[in-house]
Amino acid sequence: MTLLDSFTLAFQTVRSNKLRSGITIAIIAFGIMALIGIITAIDAMNGSLRSSFSTMGANGFTIAFKERIRFGNNNQSVKSKKGGRRQKKSNLDKPISMTDAELFKANYHYPSTVSISLSGRGGNEIHYGDKKTNPNVRINGGDENYLKVNGFEIGSGRNFSAADVSSGQNICLLGIDVANKLFNNIPERAVDKMVRVGNRPYRVIGVLKSKGTSAMMRADNIVITTYNNVRHISNNASSYVIGVLLNDIQHVNGGVNEAMATFRAIRKLHPTEDDNFVIEKSDKLAEQFISLLSVIQAAAGGIGLITLIGAAIGLMNIMLVAVSERTREVGLIKAIGGKRKNIRLQFLFESTIISLMGAICGIILGVLIGNVVALFLGTGFVVPWGWVATGIAICTAVGLLAGLWPAIKASRLNPINALRYE
Known part of the structure; x- marks a missing residue:
């Protein structure tokens, strides 16, 4: 056989x-x-x-508030001049303020582009005439460098100027999905139109190019305004986020070290104190x-x-x-x-x-x-x-x-x- x-x-x-x-x-x-x-x-x-998570290149990183869950006594006890003891609130619990972020942007001299951003409320419904989006549009606040640092490009219209950021007026950039929904798939028609974000009117100054929206992060279903505008309209503004895009990928580690030293000084941290912020390279969260x-x-x-x-x-x-x-x-x-x-x-x-x-x-x-x-x-x-x-x-x-x-x-x-x- x-x-x-x-x-x-x-x-x-x-x-x-x-x-x-x-x-x-x-x-x-x-x-x-x-x-x-x-x-x-x-x-x-x-x-x-x-x-x-490829919103920034491999040569980018972000600085964000490091939230801490602490048990027991949250205060540091130090001696007073009279020999008694007084309570001093720890510097570790302080969110990143606008002042901190703007000081960093002004004092960070490493070859790079620095952006400041502030997250707005999610789940927004955007209206134009009788058209409206689904109530799932998120709002982010940024500055004139936000688009470059986060990998966005202008498709129609213009970007924010430094004056726009400073004034905090109601102007915005629409993601391509939002513009297509409101303007019958002709996104360039959105420029200079007035849309409503909830009950607030905003003038559209530009429309973003598509970033290739995925289910994990809907980057095209977004409205971007200035961080000062988000600060004005938000009752409980969260901590600011600083984005840094270095000019050379070879200098990432040096840029991170320089940012660490610069921001510790701005946050007035003593040498013995832990960092109350975290620096994340752009690809680390994805990893x-x-x-x-x-x-x-x-x-x-x-x-x-x-x-x-x-x-x-x-x-x-x-x-x-x-x-x-x-x-x-x-x-x-x-x-x-x-x-x-x-x-x-x-x-x-x-x-x-x-x-x-x-x-x-x-x-x-x-x-x-x-x-x-x-x-x-x-x-x-x-x-x-x-x-x-x-x-x-x-x-x-x-x-x-x-x-x-x-x-x-x-x-x-x-x-x-x-x-x-x-």
Whole structure:
């Protein structure tokens, strides 16, 4: 009996037991589908995150308030001149004020562009005549450098001037999605028109080019005004954020160190005090999210492997049942000259064929399901080829291991007893 004969017999057996083979294939397919589907979706999220957080180049960083959760006494106790003790509020709890940000912008002399921004209220509805957007438009306040530092470009109209920022008047720049919604996909018509942000009228001075909006960060569904305007209209303005775009990527570390020293002096921090702000390189936040996704990816792999272990146990059980059902067949093969290795190969081929068919079905379903997420995120079609190859290798190993003991058991059957088996 040749190797091809063993494979042919195994394939015919799989085809003749459609229900049993189908159930086992389905179990394996669901395990691989869960694994490949989640991995594909996470790969799509990785691409979306990298696109979303590329608002500044690799040569940029931000300075933001470092919020601290502290337990117990939040005050520092120091001695007074009279020998008693008085309470001094810690410098660590102070948000970044407009004065701090403007002083930094004036005193940071490293070759770079510095921008000041202040987040406004999210969930806004923008109106123009009888047209309105969905109530999910966010407002950001910036200065004349905000667009450059954050990777925006003017499509129509103009940018803010220093005088605009100083006055804090009601002027704005519209994201392309907002302009298309309000002006029937002719965004240049928005320039010099009056729109309402909630109940406040704003004159549109420009429309931004598209940044490639993703589901992770809707960069085109935005209204940008000056930070002074956001400060005027917001009752509870949050801490200011400083963005820095260095002229040379080679000078990032030097720029960060210079910014640290400059801002510590502005914040009046003693040498023994911790920083009450944090400096984040432009790609670090994306890397943090991506590392979190890697943990999810590992968890998904663990879930998939557990499912495959269950499928392997089920496959081994089915193969053991097949040995009992086909005892006379094994005896007949041995009686006409079949060897033990032929019997082993036939059962191993059978279990491997079932496992690989499950793998193929699961991979196809997993890639399709994962790319539903990719479609929603607006990324391209994703195929995690490395994990596809890993899935095939795992299922091959599962098929071989699940069929090994049944194959050995079948090959050890006594041909005389096997032929007499009822």
